[in-house]
Amino acid sequence: MRGRRCSRGGQLASPSLKFAVATYxxxxxxxxxxxFLAPVLRRRGAEVExxxxxxxxxDWEEFDLVxxxxxxxxxxxxxxxxxxxxxxxxxxxxxNPRKTIEWNLDKRYLIQLERAGVPTIPTIWTEPGNEDEIEATVAELGWSDVVIKPVVDLGAERLARVETTMVGRILRSLDEPAMAQPFLSAVEREGELSLIFIEGELSHALRKVPARGDFRVQxxxxxxxxxxEAPAEAVEIGRMALSEAPEVPLYGRVDLLADDQGDLRVLELELIEPNLYLAIHPPAADALAEAILALAG
Incomplete structure (x- = not known):
């Protein structure tokens, strides 16, 4: 790690810091x-790759922060x-810190949130081999419309919305640990509410609304x-959820969805590589840049 120092308050980083914004x-x-973020860091005198x-x-050691x-x-x-x-x-x-990213890699972190009293969506956790049992349980619960996704996934890539009678078949096709939840119709009408946090504090909020005839909010x-504007209730839920992470994340997004009674529930925490929607609130790029400079200094 390159030993460098920087100053805050929008001042130039001196001597120059070097940051990696990891992609794929x-x-x-x-x-x-x-x-939005890279130009702000560069204006502060940092190198960004x-x-x-x-x-x-x-050579990751060349960077002051990744x-x-x-x-x-x-x-x-x-x-x-x-x-x-x-x-x-x-x-x-x-x-974010390694332990926080590793914790967030597997969606079973939601079990911890539920046990801590964070309102989450009812979930059945599945393993290969118990597909018929899960389908029967879903039917007993009266979930006529079911969302299934692997516990390790990204961007709704392998998400499926199915009827109860298709649950077993979809789980067998995945052949890996997965999760089943009731489909909440509010997503079609209202979309998801996303809260963006920087260093544990709310930065901005947005509503993601699916295209007509779809339910996915990407x-x-x-x-x-x-x-x-984020409702106070949503902000409190977001803070509760983030407090369960192993370490305070530098950045994070909390996605919430209303249930059939209108109560907000955490859908997911995004603490690995979330879209922070800096374009919607450009000052967040300045806040994130200042936090990065302070960490590397």
Whole structure:
């Protein structure tokens, strides 16, 4: 790790700090947050590069801090990604912290949130071999519309919305640990509420609304986003959820969804490589940059 110091308050970093904003090889999606964060860091006098996390030739020790930003293929090579996290953590400052990222890799962190009293969506956790049992349980619970996804996934890539009678078949096709939840129809009407936190404090909030006839809230599926004011209840839930992470995350997104009674529930915590929607609230890029400079100084 390069030993450097920097000053705060928008001053130049001196001598120059060098940051890596880790991405992935052969990207198919653009990291919009990089377009806002990198210029702010560079105006502060820092060097900023965007190397692929899996590229063997990268010397991570050259960087004062490595920010996990758009490593959007980690879910297809989880063991390699875990090894990379351990390596970088030995060589320099990694953010979010390694333990927090490892905790967030597997969606079973939601079990911890539920036990801590954080409102979450009812979930059945599955393992290969118990597909028929899970289908029967879903039927007993009266879940006519079910969402299934692997416990390690990204961007709704392998998410399925099915009827009860299809649950076993979908789980068998996944053949890996997965989760089943009741489909909450509010997502079609209201979308998801996302809260962006920087250093544990709320930065901004937005509502992600799916395209007509869809239920997925990712922009790649035609969803739209708009900035909103976060209700106090949502902020409190978000803080409760984040407090369960092993260490305070530098950045994070809490996605919430209303249940059939209108109560907000945590859908997911995004603490690895979330879209922070800096374009919706550009001052957040300044706040994140200042936090990064302070960590590296």
């Amino acid at each position: 090889e052969r990207p198919t999606l653009h990291d919009n947050d990089f377009d 965007a190397p692929a996390w899996s590229k063997a030739s990268v 920010l996990v930003s758009s490593t959007w293929d980690y879910h297809t090579r989880t063991d390699e990604f875990r090894a990379w996290l351990r390596k970088v953590d030995r060589l320099t400052t990694l953010r 922009s790649r599926y035609g969803a739209s986003e708009e900035r909103v």
